[in-house]
Amino acid sequence: MGGRVTEVVIPYAPRPLQWDVHRGLESHRWAVAVCHRRFGKTVLAVNHLQKQALTCPKDRPRYAYVAPTYRQGKATAWDYMKHYAQAVPGAVPHESELRIDYGNGGQVRIYGADNPDSLRGIYLDGVVLDEYGMHPPNVFSEVLRPALADRQGWALFLGTPSGKNQFYDAVQTAKRTEGWWFGEFKASETKLLPESELAAARSVMTADEYAQEFECSFEASVKGAVFAREIQALRESGHVCRVPYDPAMPVDTDWDLGVGDSTAIWFTQAAWSGEVRVIDYYENSGQGLSHYVDVLHKKGYTYGIHGAPHDIEVREFGSGRSRISLAAGLGVHFRPLPQFSLEDGIHAARMILPKCYFDAERCSQGLEALQHYRWDYNTRINEFKPVPVHDWASHGADAFRYFALRHSVPKEKKPKASRDYEPGWDDRPHDISQRSGRYAWANQRRGGY
Numbered sequence: 001m002g003g004r005v006t007e008v009v010i011p012y013a014p015r016p017l018q019w020d021v022h023r024g025l026e027s028h029r030w031a032v033a034v035c036h037r038r039f040g041k042t043v044l045a046v047n048h049l050q051k052q053a054l055t056c057p058k059d060r061p062r063y064a065y066v067a068p069t070y071r072q073g074k075a076t077a078w079d080y081m082k083h084y085a086q087a088v089p090g091a092v093p094h095e096s097e098l099r100i101d102y103g104n105g106g107q108v109r110i111y112g113a114d115n116p117d118s119l120r121g122i123y124l125d126g127v128v129l130d131e132y133g134m135h136p137p138n139v140f141s142e143v144l145r146p147a148l149a150d151r152q153g154w155a156l157f158l159g160t161p162s163g164k165n166q167f168y169d170a171v172q173t174a175k176r177t178e179g180w181w182f183g184e185f186k187a188s189e190t191k192l193l194p195e196s197e198l199a200a201a202r203s204v205m206t207a208d209e210y211a212q213e214f215e216c217s218f219e220a221s222v223k224g225a226v227f228a229r230e231i232q233a234l235r236e237s238g239h240v241c242r243v244p245y246d247p248a249m250p251v252d253t254d255w256d257l258g259v260g261d262s263t264a265i266w267f268t269q270a271a272w273s274g275e276v277r278v279i280d281y282y283e284n285s286g287q288g289l290s291h292y293v294d295v296l297h298k299k300g301y302t303y304g305i306h307g308a309p310h311d312i313e314v315r316e317f318g319s320g321r322s323r324i325s326l327a328a329g330l331g332v333h334f335r336p337l338p339q340f341s342l343e344d345g346i347h348a349a350r351m352i353l354p355k356c357y358f359d360a361e362r363c364s365q366g367l368e369a370l371q372h373y374r375w376d377y378n379t380r381i382n383e384f385k386p387v388p389v390h391d392w393a394s395h396g397a398d399a400f401r402y403f404a405l406r407h408s409v410p411k412e413k414k415p416k417a418s419r420d421y422e423p424g425w426d427d428r429p430h431d432i433s434q435r436s437g438r439y440a441w442a443n444q445r446r447g448g449y
Helices: 016-027 041-055 070-085 139-149 166-176 195-204 207-215 228-236 289-299 323-329 342-355 364-372 392-408
Strands: 030-035 062-067 092-094 099-101 107-112 126-129 154-159 180-185 251-256 262-270 276-285 303-308 334-336 356-359 375-378 383-388 432-435 438-441
Touching (some): 016 041, 016 180, 030 166, 041 070, 041 126, 041 154, 062 070, 062 139, 070 092, 070 099, 139 154, 154 166, 228 364, 262 289, 262 392, 289 323, 342 392
Parallel strands (some): 062 107, 062 126, 126 154, 251 303, 276 356, 303 334
Antiparallel strands (some): 092 099, 099 107, 251 262, 375 383
16 A cells, blocks of 8 residues: 555444453453354454554554464454455455454464464564464463564453453453453343343253353353253252361272373272261372472371272383382382273262262362363264363363272273282371481381382
8 A cells, every 4th residue: 555544444343342452452452352153253353453454554564363273363364354354445355364464564363272382483563362262271371472572462361250260360361360350241230132032041051051151151061062961960959068078988089190281189088888078179280299299298198099090000101119119119009990081080080979968168179170071072063072172171180080990890801910009008097207307107117118
């Protein structure tokens, strides 16, 4: 173009609530908007990106719309982007790259969070992360946030709740952090959809589905949640309550041991009546085995079995030692499970959940993990995959699967004795005490480790 465009009129008239989001973005660098379905967040996002690309005073401004997948971004945003760009003199759409180039050198482009490598090495003046809860949790922190750094670009996190994931974390950050803007738009409050339409939706949706999709609830059970019915039944039947520790009974632990990932531990007491008292839960990341042994010691329980998955016996390439051997050196003698399929573990968990009583306070984090453990979704064919999503919820859920399997394993499948596991000794109650800087079992039969 020969000269700078000074005025462009596009066929977009924001509704008052959309104006709220536009104003929030113009006065804050970081913004989060939780929107009910059919709020108009995609139209809002596309037009805000286009306006910024046309008015940014920096040289060659770059803006991105990032959807959970590239295919999804094309389906939801590309037609809108081309439609509103038609009113801009000199705007050129590039179909093969889902990109609009503007006469002033500005650019808006669609990306998919499923291909983070396509975002590496670029710079950005602003980014919209649509349906942020469905993005891989590390894409913003590892890829997009650095891309915004040198130009001090902004970010808008958009979405409808889908459990307590990274979008939930962004909401909590926006609520408590100065300099962030936050907006929440529930269908019952916006009045954008007729009551007759909402009533029709309620008639074919579960209460949880409606609460999540139209009332922006992060507490509702997640679509595709593996244990949704079982957890709901536990809460309704009073199985989530106060469950005190009984010193007369041993406490068993079941672990999901992460390597460069989270480690989760369930603490349970099995009563002779068949009920299982789930008295405690612990999870952390970036810590060595000694940290978790210290946690066991500080809790002061009398311990019985320590369960772990079969791969705890695999020797690490660097040290040549297995984690079961390393744990034994710290005083924790694990009982490794035989190898079972994912389906076996989920079935075992469903069978044992009705027998469990969870301490509402100490197990709250673990219960959240069980509630939000969900099947992965194939957006290409609109079907759930036969494997769960690996996210923050999977650690606690995996540890619970191992616990359930340990209770369901026939005696003939129990692991044979080895130097790191001694049936008969390890199964008896024992306390951890600290001696000469190392941990020892107080009622251990033998003298040393």
